[in-house]
Amino acid sequence: MGLMEFFGRLFKKKTGASGAEAQGPGKELVCADCKSTFIFEEGEQHFYKMRGLTPPKRCPNCRSKRKHRRR
Numbered sequence: 001m002g003l004m005e006f007f008g009r010l011f012k013k014k015t016g017a018s019g020a021e022a023q024g025p026g027k028e029l030v031c032a033d034c035k036s037t038f039i040f041e042e043g044e045q046h047f048y049k050m051r052g053l054t055p056p057k058r059c060p061n062c063r064s065k066r067k068h069r070r071r
């Protein structure tokens with residue numbers, strides 16, 4: 001085999017690997033309060049990033065509970 005074939009293989013390997021783990025539908029996070037897992041969805045991630053916020057530590061359930069408790 002020639003040198004070109006060798007480089008061709010290298011390239012194929014690289015492009016194949018980088019495309020695999022780009023983005024999923026959502027991130028699975030663990031709630032700090034009830035320890036249950038919840039999905040931090042792609043759209044939400046985008047929203048948090050745009051506002052410069054850190055990802056939520058609690059599930060939507062616990063978050064709304066906290067809000068309601070406030071007086």
Ligand SMILES: [Zn+2]
Nearest residue numbers: 031034059062
């Ligand atoms: Zn929770």
